[in-house]
Amino acid sequence: MRDTIARQSDVDKSSMKYEVEPGTGKYRNGTITFAAVKGKSIDLKKLRESIQATRLGGNTRSGVNYLDITAEGDVVVADKETLLKVTGAEQQFLLGDDPKAKPKEGEKTPYQRLTEALAKGKKIASVTGRVQGWSGRWPTVLGELAQETEKNGKEAGAAKKPTLLVVKEFEIAEK
């Protein structure tokens, strides 16, 4: 997995870190952190295709628990939707809350705070969020993500369905 990510042309290999949770089990959780090459944007479609080309695209009990990304740049509000459009790639994220999470009473979610900041005219510098669809056993996750991409590709000309990015935190640009 680390090698697959390191092979991405838009990933800075020296930025990569890998931490495995302690334990003695055969299957253990590990966290891989990585950053983009300066001036480049990490293409999640290419990353998914590269992982699919490995044995993880076949029969394996290995899986993915989550994929968090940080994106820097403008957030666009269109048709009451808050979108994050990635420059130079066919990547578009719909910002939102986790549909499965139950927010605590009287507590605003990061996404609610983000929309409030936008309504006040603030400019968002960066957003960190969890990419929907990257959870489960690898063959299932990769198959479903590929189907989604294929479906969007067939609907050329029509509005493509953006991937939900569950907002975890964000930064407001300094004026």
Add this chain to the structure above:
Amino acid sequence: MAKNAWPFALGLSLLIASSAGAQVTSGVLNVTQCEMS
């Protein structure tokens, strides 16, 4: 009037085009994998 307005319209279009973009600068992938293999 319309003749003088086009540079403004062009500037506004460029501003919108340049601002409507973001870059994925980092990622954190949490996986469950076989450590024995």
